[in-house]
Amino acid sequence: MGTVRKWIIVCRTIIGVPDYDRYVRHMQVRHPGAPVMARAEFARARLEARYSRPGSRCC
Amino acid sequence: MRSARTVIIWGLIAAIGAGALGRVALSRGESINAAWLLTAAICTYLVGYRFYARFIATKIFALDDDRATPAVRKSDGHDFVPTNRWVVFGHHFAAIAGPGPLVGPTLAAQFGYLPGALWIVIGVVLGGAVQDFVILCSSVRRDGRSLGQMAKDEIGPVAGITALVAVLGIMIVLISVLALVVVNALKASPWGTVTISLTVPIAMFMGVYLRYLRPDKVLEASAMGILMLGGALWAGQWVAANPALAPLFTLTGPTLALLIMAYGFAASVLPVWLLLAPRDYLSAFVKIGVVVALAVGILVVLPPLSMPAVTQFVDGTGPVFSGKVFPFVFITIACGAISGFHALIASGTTPKLLARETDAKLIGYGAMLTESLVAIMALIAACVLTPGVYFAINAPVAALGTTAESAALAVQQWGFVLQPGEMDALARSVGESSLLSRTGGAPSLAVGMAHLFDRALGGGGMALWYHFAIMFEALFILTTLDAGTRVGRFMLQDLGGQLWPRFREVTWQPAVWMASAIFVALWGYFLYQGVTDPLGGINSLWPLFGMANQLLAAVALCVGTTVIIRMGKARYAWATLLPLCWLLVVVLTAGWQKLFSADPRIGFLAHADRFSALHAAGTLPPGVPSLDALPRMVFNDRLDAAVAAFFLVSVLVIVVESVRVWLGVLAGRRPTASTEVPAQSVTLFAAD
Numbered sequence: 001m002g003t004v005r006k007w008i009i010v011c012r013t014i015i016g017v018p019d020y021d022r023y024v025r026h027m028q029v030r031h032p033g034a035p036v037m038a039r040a041e042f043a044r045a046r047l048e049a050r051y052s053r054p055g056s057r058c059c
Numbered sequence: 060m061r062s063a064r065t066v067i068i069w070g071l072i073a074a075i076g077a078g079a080l081g082r083v084a085l086s087r088g089e090s091i092n093a094a095w096l097l098t099a100a101i102c103t104y105l106v107g108y109r110f111y112a113r114f115i116a117t118k119i120f121a122l123d124d125d126r127a128t129p130a131v132r133k134s135d136g137h138d139f140v141p142t143n144r145w146v147v148f149g150h151h152f153a154a155i156a157g158p159g160p161l162v163g164p165t166l167a168a169q170f171g172y173l174p175g176a177l178w179i180v181i182g183v184v185l186g187g188a189v190q191d192f193v194i195l196c197s198s199v200r201r202d203g204r205s206l207g208q209m210a211k212d213e214i215g216p217v218a219g220i221t222a223l224v225a226v227l228g229i230m231i232v233l234i235s236v237l238a239l240v241v242v243n244a245l246k247a248s249p250w251g252t253v254t255i256s257l258t259v260p261i262a263m264f265m266g267v268y269l270r271y272l273r274p275d276k277v278l279e280a281s282a283m284g285i286l287m288l289g290g291a292l293w294a295g296q297w298v299a300a301n302p303a304l305a306p307l308f309t310l311t312g313p314t315l316a317l318l319i320m321a322y323g324f325a326a327s328v329l330p331v332w333l334l335l336a337p338r339d340y341l342s343a344f345v346k347i348g349v350v351v352a353l354a355v356g357i358l359v360v361l362p363p364l365s366m367p368a369v370t371q372f373v374d375g376t377g378p379v380f381s382g383k384v385f386p387f388v389f390i391t392i393a394c395g396a397i398s399g400f401h402a403l404i405a406s407g408t409t410p411k412l413l414a415r416e417t418d419a420k421l422i423g424y425g426a427m428l429t430e431s432l433v434a435i436m437a438l439i440a441a442c443v444l445t446p447g448v449y450f451a452i453n454a455p456v457a458a459l460g461t462t463a464e465s466a467a468l469a470v471q472q473w474g475f476v477l478q479p480g481e482m483d484a485l486a487r488s489v490g491e492s493s494l495l496s497r498t499g500g501a502p503s504l505a506v507g508m509a510h511l512f513d514r515a516l517g518g519g520g521m522a523l524w525y526h527f528a529i530m531f532e533a534l535f536i537l538t539t540l541d542a543g544t545r546v547g548r549f550m551l552q553d554l555g556g557q558l559w560p561r562f563r564e565v566t567w568q569p570a571v572w573m574a575s576a577i578f579v580a581l582w583g584y585f586l587y588q589g590v591t592d593p594l595g596g597i598n599s600l601w602p603l604f605g606m607a608n609q610l611l612a613a614v615a616l617c618v619g620t621t622v623i624i625r626m627g628k629a630r631y632a633w634a635t636l637l638p639l640c641w642l643l644v645v646v647l648t649a650g651w652q653k654l655f656s657a658d659p660r661i662g663f664l665a666h667a668d669r670f671s672a673l674h675a676a677g678t679l680p681p682g683v684p685s686l687d688a689l690p691r692m693v694f695n696d697r698l699d700a701a702v703a704a705f706f707l708v709s710v711l712v713i714v715v716e717s718v719r720v721w722l723g724v725l726a727g728r729r730p731t732a733s734t735e736v737p738a739q740s741v742t743l744f745a746a747d
Contacts, residue, residue, distance in 0.1 A: 014149040
């Protein structure tokens with residue numbers, strides 16, 4: 001993995017956005033054959049999940 | 060050999076820290092350099108991290124890297140993801156750091172820098188960081204369960220429900236007081252108003268870009284957003300300098316309050332991708348950037364502290380907020396020393412990301428130490444101002460009057476130096492029409508930061524830096540406000556759903572609109588009350604917020620103590636009992652004084668009595684526009700008293716429930732069955 005890509009993932013994780021490639025890898029390793037969401041679909045689903053559980057925010 | 064070296068190094072760090080702390084605490088008369096305060100804080104943090112956090116990690120929780128974390132056991136590629144500990148640290152810090160550690164220390168600077176600094180440094184090592192760390196460990200051992208669930212599981216249903224209702228009350232007070240800070244920062248400031256307003260379309264542009272043009276390119280969109288924020292700063296300056304446009308954006312407090320309520324409502328009902336999520340991204344980057352810039356500014360400039368170590372206002376007569384240094388410094392500074400809200404984060408997303416149990420030390424304890432350092436830096440930025448300027452910005456109209464001359468006179472009577480022309484010159488240099496009585500902490504912090512940035516980094520001069528600081532403070536606050544309103548809406552829908560099941564459906568628009576409107580009205584009422592209060596509103600609302608936050612911390616520490624006792628580690632329960640007892644002393648004393656103090660500047664009820672007497676006599680107190688306003692202010696005082704009483708009762712209920720559980724477990728009357736997920740070795744789980 002290139003350094004730039006590594007930093008992109010770091011920055012995304014810090015603001016709470018999961019990495020799509022990691023999800024694809026996870027599905028391939030753990031659930032081979034199961035349907036895998038497309039990138040845009042994954043992004044929407046994560047956003048939906050993140051704001052549909054009443055999380056919290058600090059002062 | 061190695062152990063001898065360790066002893067020498069840690070002995071040195073401890074000695075340097077103790078020396079610096081002594082210098083800070085004992086210096087009288089001459090002004091001391093901020094470097095002493097920073098050194099004292101950082102050495103204390105290092106010693107606390109190396110020894111106390113390690114003690115909690117090994118003796119209490121016995122953190123074990125062989126024991127699989129939820130991220131490893133339930134790895135799903137999106138929610139539960141084993142993540143590098145420094146990345147989790149960044150995520151956790153971005154989630155816990157907000158406007159709290161900036162505003163609280165700024166307000167508490169009225170006592171001088173010493174009381175606030177001591178509470179921030181000692182409170183975090185023995186209290187705040189312990190709370191975050193213990194709750195994080197507890198949640199990691201329970202599949203990332205939330206604080207509310209743990210309160211219910213560990214203590215009982217009564218404590219669980221009380222915690223839930225208390226959180227709702229806390230959200231209302233939190234949002235209203237933070238919104239008040241924004242209103243006071245933007246009042247009569249066309250530059251600030253334009254800049255902040257533009258952040259809304261900027262976020263919407265990012266939202267559309269991420270939804271339709273380049274899905275998932277979050278960093279690309281954020282980079283554009285940050286560039287546009289620069290543009291917004293410039294646009295604000297341009298509008299403020301334009302005689303035709305400037306009056307359109309020169310707004311009064313009540314107008315701004317209504318606009319912010321409309322914004323909160325919109326953020327709650329609009330789809331999250333359009334406004335909430337992109338604002339979140341922007342705010343996280345700006346937050347980390349500003350914290351780093353502030354640290355660089357302080358390190359480069361190493362300013363002397365102009366504020367005395369202790370001012371005469373420790374006796375309770377302070378103009379920024381009333382009340383003696385005990386208990387009010389411990390209420391005013393919540394975030395930065397101990398903040399109950401962090402317990403919600405430490406039992407939210409963070410426990411689902413931990414790759415190894417031992418990472419919890421860096422993330423739970425370490426991130427809170429970092430937030431505490433931010434609070435120390437905010438205190439330094441506030442104490443860079445001369446006391447005269449600080450009080451002229453932060454004291455309400457009722458104390459200063461409305462002209463530069465009356466303000467200078469009032470400040471001189473308190474024994475500080477302020478020339479009548481000084482505030483006008485300062486206001487002009489930062490591009491504002493006036494800086495008198497801009498209560499809430501944000502403007503004085505922005506002036507302090509502008510001083511530091513201007514000297515350290517140069518650039519556009521004071522005015523640009525001032526508005527940059529205001530922009531980022533407002534950005535933080537509005538991000539807390541919009542997400543908080545949404546959370547509050549969910550909680551209301553959940554509660555209302557008990558009576559009318561359809562109300563709970565988050566896809567049924569009438570319920571969404573109704574719940575949003577009710578929640579905005581609840582915090583909006585307190586906001587409006589604060590905006591129209593001649594004492595500035597901060598005086599009554601900030602203590603309520605501080606009490607609420609400390610109440611939540613007390614709940615978290617009760618949960619932590621119960622977890623420790625149920626683990627069979629009752630002999631170490633003092634680690635959470637110590638801060639819990641201190642918080643109880645502080646919250647109960649402050650609550651009692653806010654309710655029953657005979658001094659109308661402190662006690663809500665005494666203030667209500669005084670104003671109803673004045674109304675009966677037909678006398679108008681200073682700063683109140685008309686006699687008709689008095690009955691409403693009396694009602695508001697009584698309402699604030701009721702809120703304070705509610706918080707006190709809640710904390711007592713939870714403490715009593717907890718103590719019953721502790722005694723039951725210790726006497727063997729209650730089952731000690733663990734609610735932890737049984738330990739499983741990491742070797743049982745395949746890595747992704």
